[in-house]
Amino acid sequence: MKNLKLKNKRKNIWSEKEKEAWMLPEEITVSEWTDKNRYLDPKSSAESGQWRTSRTPYLQGIMDAFNDIEVEEITIKAATQLGKTESMYNMIGYAIDQDPGPALLVMPRESDAKSVSYNRIKPMLELSETLQSHMPILKDDITKLEYHLDHMILYFVGSNSPAGLAQRPIRYLFLDEIDKFPKFSGKEADPIKLATERTRTFWNRKIIKVSTPTTRQGYIYREYERSDRRRYYIPCPHCGEYQVLVFSQVKWPEGEHDAEKIRTDRLAWYECIKCKEKIFDKDKSKMLENGVWVPEGAEITPDGKVHNGKTQCRHRGFWLSALYSPWLTFSEIASEFLRSKNYIALLMNFVNSWLAEIWEEKAEETKPEKLIALAGDYIEGTIPQGVLVLTGFVDVQKDHFYALIRGWGYNEESWLIRACRLESWEDVISMFFKTNYAYKNNIEKTLSVRMTCIDSGYRTNEVYEVCRKYHEIARATKGHDHLYGMPYKISHLDRDSQGNVIKGGLTLFHLDTSYYKDKINRMVHAQPGDPGQWHLFENISNDYLNQFCAEHKILMRDKKTGRTWEEWKLISTSSANHYLDCEVGAIAAADMIRVSALRPEGESMTYRPHRRHDNEDRRAGKGWINRNNSGKWIR
Numbered sequence: 001m002k003n004l005k006l007k008n009k010r011k012n013i014w015s016e017k018e019k020e021a022w023m024l025p026e027e028i029t030v031s032e033w034t035d036k037n038r039y040l041d042p043k044s045s046a047e048s049g050q051w052r053t054s055r056t057p058y059l060q061g062i063m064d065a066f067n068d069i070e071v072e073e074i075t076i077k078a079a080t081q082l083g084k085t086e087s088m089y090n091m092i093g094y095a096i097d098q099d100p101g102p103a104l105l106v107m108p109r110e111s112d113a114k115s116v117s118y119n120r121i122k123p124m125l126e127l128s129e130t131l132q133s134h135m136p137i138l139k140d141d142i143t144k145l146e147y148h149l150d151h152m153i154l155y156f157v158g159s160n161s162p163a164g165l166a167q168r169p170i171r172y173l174f175l176d177e178i179d180k181f182p183k184f185s186g187k188e189a190d191p192i193k194l195a196t197e198r199t200r201t202f203w204n205r206k207i208i209k210v211s212t213p214t215t216r217q218g219y220i221y222r223e224y225e226r227s228d229r230r231r232y233y234i235p236c237p238h239c240g241e242y243q244v245l246v247f248s249q250v251k252w253p254e255g256e257h258d259a260e261k262i263r264t265d266r267l268a269w270y271e272c273i274k275c276k277e278k279i280f281d282k283d284k285s286k287m288l289e290n291g292v293w294v295p296e297g298a299e300i301t302p303d304g305k306v307h308n309g310k311t312q313c314r315h316r317g318f319w320l321s322a323l324y325s326p327w328l329t330f331s332e333i334a335s336e337f338l339r340s341k342n343y344i345a346l347l348m349n350f351v352n353s354w355l356a357e358i359w360e361e362k363a364e365e366t367k368p369e370k371l372i373a374l375a376g377d378y379i380e381g382t383i384p385q386g387v388l389v390l391t392g393f394v395d396v397q398k399d400h401f402y403a404l405i406r407g408w409g410y411n412e413e414s415w416l417i418r419a420c421r422l423e424s425w426e427d428v429i430s431m432f433f434k435t436n437y438a439y440k441n442n443i444e445k446t447l448s449v450r451m452t453c454i455d456s457g458y459r460t461n462e463v464y465e466v467c468r469k470y471h472e473i474a475r476a477t478k479g480h481d482h483l484y485g486m487p488y489k490i491s492h493l494d495r496d497s498q499g500n501v502i503k504g505g506l507t508l509f510h511l512d513t514s515y516y517k518d519k520i521n522r523m524v525h526a527q528p529g530d531p532g533q534w535h536l537f538e539n540i541s542n543d544y545l546n547q548f549c550a551e552h553k554i555l556m557r558d559k560k561t562g563r564t565w566e567e568w569k570l571i572s573t574s575s576a577n578h579y580l581d582c583e584v585g586a587i588a589a590a591d592m593i594r595v596s597a598l599r600p601e602g603e604s605m606t607y608r609p610h611r612r613h614d615n616e617d618r619r620a621g622k623g624w625i626n627r628n629n630s631g632k633w634i635r
Contacts (some may be wrong), residue, residue, distance in 0.1 A: 012224050016466050017490050018485070021096070021241070023109060023111065023278070024351065026098060028065070028098065029064045030063035030064055030066045030091055030094045031053045031059070031060045031063045031090075033090075033093070033097065033098065034051050034053060034063065034090040034093070034094070035050075035051060035052065035053055036130075037093065037097065037128050037130040037131065038050070038051035038090055038093060038124070038128060039051065039124075039128055040086075040127075041120075041124070041127060042121070043119070043121040044119060044120060044123070046081070046327070050356050051090070051353065053090045053119055054289070055290045055326060056083045056288075056326060056425070057289050057291060058082075058232045058288060058320060058324055059083050059084075059087045061087075061230075061293040061318070061526075062074070062076060062084075062086050062087050062318050063091060063196050063586065065318075065552065066091045066094065066206060066208075068316075068634060069204070071206075071257075071313075071314060071315075071316050071536070072204070072205060072206065072207065072314040072315065073206075073207045073208075073209070073223075073227070073314065073315040073316070074207070074208045074209070074315075074316050074317075074318070075208075075209045075210075075223045075224050075226075075227050075315065075316070075317045075318070076088075076208070076209070076210045076211075076317075076318045076320075077211065077213055077220045077221070077223075077224040077291065077317070077318070077319045077320075077323040077356055078210075078212065078318070078320040078356050079212060079321050079323075079325070079353055079355065079356040080212055080320075080352055080354075081318060081325065081327065081355045082322070082325055084210050084318050084320070084331075085176060085210060088174055088176065088208055088210050088446055089121065089124055091124075091172075091174070091206075091208060092121070092154070092172070092174060093104070093124060093128065093131055093493055095152070095172055096125075096131060096134050096149060096151075096152060096154070097130055097134065097476055099132060099177055099405070100149070100151035100152035101152055101172055101202070102152060102153050102155075102168065102169060102170050102171050102172070102175065102202075103152060103153070103154045103155065103170065103171065103173075103174065103196065104154075104155045104156075104157065104168065104170045104172070104173050104192070104195065105121075105153070105154065105155070105157075105171035106157055106158070106159050106175045106176070106177065106181075106195055107136065107157075107158055107159065107172070107173065107176055107177070107416075108159055108167065108176075108181055108598075109158045109159070109160060109161075110145075110157065110158030110160070110161055110164075112158065112177075113144075113156040113158050114144040114145065114156065115144065115421050116146075116156065116176070116620075117144050117145065118144055119151040119156070119158045120331040121147070121156075121300060122142070122208075125147075126613055133150075134149045134150045134614055135149065135150075136148050136149060136150065144156070144483060145157065146165075155168060159175075159178075159181040159182060159191040159195075160190075160191070162191075162194060162410060165191055165194040165195045165198070165576070166194050166195075166197070166198065166511050167208075168198060169198055169199075169201055169202070170195070170198040170199050170202075170205075171199065171204065171205050171206070172201040172205070172206050172208075173196065173198070173199050173205070173207045173208070173348050174190060174208050174210075175195065175196055175207075175208065175209045175210065176210050176211070177210065177212070177309070178192060178193070178209050178210070178211045178218075178219040178220055178223070178568075179211045179212065179213060179214045179218040179219055179220050180211075182221060184338065189278055190198055191546075192209070192441055209223050209569045209590075212352055212353055212356065212359045213352055213356060213357060214352055214358065215358050216360060216554075216569065218358065220497065221278060221358050223317070223424050224317045224319065225317075225572065226315060226317075227315040227316060227317025228295040228296060228313040228316060228317055229295060229296035229311070229317045229319070230268050230294060230295045230296075230297075230316065230317055230318050230319070231244045231293070231294060231319050231323060232244065232245075232291050232292070232294075232318075232319075232320060233291060233292050233294050233304075234287040234288060234290065234291040234292075235287060235291075235298055235304065236271060236272040236274065236277070236287075237279060237283045237286065237300050238275050238279070238280065238286060238514075239272060239274055239275035239277070240302060241272060241273065241275065241287050241302075242276040242292065242302075242304065243273050243274070243512055244513055245270070245274070245321065245323035245324060246321075246323070247321070247333070247337070247355055248343060249270055249271045249272075249273055249322065250268055250269075250270055250323070250330050250333060250337075251268065251269055251270070251271050251335050252267050252269075252334050253330070254268055254269040257338060259306075259334075259335040259336075259338035259339045260335065262331050262334050262335045262477065263329075263331050263332050263334075263335035263355060264318075265483070266281070266329060266331045267331055267560070268329070268330040268331040268333070268334040268335075269330055270323075270330050272299075279448045280330075280352065280433045281329045281330060281331075283631035284326065284409055285326065288324065288326065288613075289509050290304065292304050293318065293512060294306050294530065294626075295313065297321075298550045301364065307362055319356060321354065321355045321356045321357075322353075322354040322355065322356070323355075332564060333354065336350055336354060338355075340568070344432070359554075360552075360554040360569075361376065364521050364552060364553035365549075365552040366524055366548070366552075367523065367549060368545040368546065368548075370524065370525075371524070371536065371539070371540070371548060371549070372535050372545065373513060374524070374534055374535055375533045375535075375536045375537065375539075375540055376536065376537060376538060377538060378415070378537055378538065379537055379538060379539070379635070380417070380418055380419070380537045380538075380539075381417065381418055381437065382406070382417075382437070382438060382439070382440045383407055383415075383417060383437050383438065383439045383440060383446075383447060384407040384415050384439075384440050384535070385439065385440065386413060386415070386599045387407030387408065387409055387415055387417075387439075387443065388407075388408060388410070389407070389408050389450045389590075389593070389595060389598070390405055390407050390408070390417065390437065390447050390448070390449045390588045391404070391405070391406055391408065391449065391451045391452070391453075391553030391586050391587075391589035391593070392404060392405040392406070392431075392432050392449050392451075392452040392453070392585075392586055392589065393452065393453045393454070393455070393582045393583075393584070393585025393586045393588075393589065394422075394428055394432070394452065394453070394454045394455065394579070394582075394585075395455050395460055395578045395582050395585070396454065396455050396456070396457065396458045396462075396463060397458060398458055398459075400421055400422065400423050401421065401422040401423070401427070401428055402419075402420075402421055402422075402578035402579060402581075402582055403417075403420055403421075403422050403428060403431055403432070403582065404416070404418065404419045404420075404579060404582035404583065404585075405417040405418040405431075405432070405437070405449060405586070406583070406587070407588040407597070408590050408598070409446075409597045410598050410599065410600055411531035411532065411533075412523070412531060412532045412590070412595060412596055413533045413535075414523070414532075414533075414534060414535065414587075415532070415535040415536075416536045416537055416540075416591075417437060417537070419540075419541075419544050419579055419582065420439045425462065425466065428466070429466070429470075432449050432452045432473075432559075433449070433452075433470050433473065433474070433604075435448070435449075436448050436617075449473065450473065450588040450593055451473055451474075451475070451584040451590075451592055451593045452470075452474045452475070452589060453474075453475050453477045453509065453511075453586070453588055453589045453592075454467060454474060454475070454477065455477055455479070455581070455585065456476045456477060456478055456508065457478065457479075463476050464476055464493070464506055467506060468506055470502075471506070474507050475507070475509050475589070476507075476509065477509045477510070477511050477588065477594065478508060478509070478510050479510075479511050479513040479581070479584070480510055480511065480512060480513065481512075481514055481567070481568075482512060482514055482515075483510060483511075483512035483515070484512075487511070487512050487514065487515045487516065487535075487588070487591060488509050488510060488512060488588060488591070489504070489509075489510050490507050490508070490509055490510070491507065491510065492505060492506075492507055492516075493506045493508055494506045495508060497635050509588070509592070511584065511585070511588050513568070513581075513584050514567070516584040516587050516588055517551070517553075517568050517584060518553075519579070519587060520583055520584065520587060521533075521553070543579075544579045546575075546576075547575075547576050547577050547579040547580055548577075548579050548580050548583065549571075549580075550570055550571060550572075550575040550576060550577035551568045551569060551570055551571065551575075551580060552567055552568070552569065553567070553568050553576055554566070554567060554569055554570075575606055
């Protein structure tokens with residue numbers, strides 16, 4: 001060691017590659033990196049050359065979520081040709097250059113994986129000088145399914161290959177067109193679950209899922225609903241109102257049905273949801289530039305600031321329809337709808353691939369506007385004339401309650417009396433068992449609640465205790481989608497040691513919720529003069545309206561057998577439907593006490609069958625069997 005001398009102390013002992021290994025990543029976002037280093041291949045892109053995020057401003061928030069250390073999952077539910085897949089490729093390029101780690105790109109089939117590897121990812125690396133510097137020296141290190149780069153490995157696999165999904169530890173997982181994935185990978189489990197298991201050992205993992213939606217059973221719908229569900233709000237050029245672009249606001253001249261004329265003459269426009277002014281295609285670029293991603297439940301101020309959002313959510317979800325596309329006009333979208341609307345297959349493609357919505361054949365749906373029209377001229381807590389009996393329902397949650405009272409009259413006409421959230425059992429007992437409600441025009445005349453149903457899904461023992469205490473006017477219930485053949489059935493809970501039912505013991509009422517939702521739907525849509533008119537009190541809250549309308553009835557199809565059936569489903573899995581459940585329970589309570597049998601005085605009649613003369617003769621002893629005066633009893 002003493003004899004060891006450097007011939008030239010100033011000699012550089014590190015190679016360029018070794019220096020690069022010690023370099024810290026740049027403080028740069030994915031969108032900034034992409035604008036500097038990404039070039040689009042003319043073979044696969046309509047606009048080749050250097051990438052410009054300003055062309056598609058909505059992609060900036062999606063790509064930069066990749067840089068957020070708090071974000072673990074990114075889900076992109078979007079229409080076709082909006083750049084969603086390219087944004088995922090940009091994340092791959094950024095990881096290769098700035099923050100390397102083992103990565104896996106999963107496509108629906110292995111052939112898709114090979115095609116993307118050869119036709120999309122390899123050209124992306126070769127066209128960028130920055131990415132090209134990370135290519136291996138040996139050509140054999142690049143195959144169609146594996147890239148052994150200088151600092152990381154990038155794998156490609158089909159979702160139908162369980163071995164490819166399960167054999168490697170992965171930090172970055174990219175899943176493209178996941179609604180085309182099979183439900184099972186070979187004989188093994190859900191392919192997304194299999195692939196995600198590979199990321200467990202990385203604390204800084206990133207999982208990106210991308211797809212155009214298909215149906216409610218598709219993967220992307222499930223994953224987006226688990227996220228913070230962001231939508232892109234853009235300002236009206238006239239009034240500045242921030243809004244999400246929706247197809248119902250695309251308008252064209254009334255009476256014009258020629259799809260080709262609408263497209264070529266650019267007859268369609270977008271109508272602002274607030275000021276009703278026309279927004280034209282030339283306005284879209286500026287609107288997109290000023291757009292803001294807003295998570296569900298957050299508020300956006302007039303100056304574009306977001307408040308009360310899920311800022312710490314680890315799962316970011318993004319939704320985009322074709323209305324945001326800088327390459328499509330409103331007229332082209334309107335034209336496509338007119339071409340598709342009379343053909344199920346084409347309309348399904350329009351809903352999925354253009355509007356980025358799931359396809360559902362709706363059988364029934366109620367809008368809040370319909371309900372508002374049913375509001376009467378009485379205030380909450382008062383009883384209108386015509387109400388003869390009150391029923392109620394308590395929807396029990398973990399730490400609070402939703403409660404509702406409905407009044408009933410002749411022919412099952414009904415009026416909403418109260419609908420509110422309660423915080424304690426004391427509030428529940430007071431509202432249903434200790435309070436009398438006064439009539440609107442006669443405060444001396446009052447009614448108490450005749451029957452209350454209480455949901456036993458949560459805090460079951462507490463529910464049973466209350467129902468035992470108020471057993472004459474309270475019943476524990478449990479909802480079921482279908483009971484087939486009966487609106488409700490009874491289970492006896494209290495039994496003796498021999499298993500025999502204890503007379504007067506606690507019972508549980510099982511409710512067919514689909515039956516009662518159908519019945520409520522008929523009442524809500526009843527025409528004037530029909531029996532079963534449905535009323536709400538004035539100034540009904542938006543919370544009630546939205547929860548009542550949280551479900552719609554859709555047509556379900558079995559792909560294998562072709563069998564169809566109808567089911568009530570939440571429009572969004574994040575929607576609350578407590579007040580709808582309360583209405584179901586209140587009408588079930590009315591059934592239990594036979595409200596349908598109420599009749600006005602003077603309308604009740606006794607049915608008597610018409611008496612035939614031979615019956616009268618028989619009763620008088622003059623039938624074919626008779627004891628006559630001669631003592632002969634057979635004539």
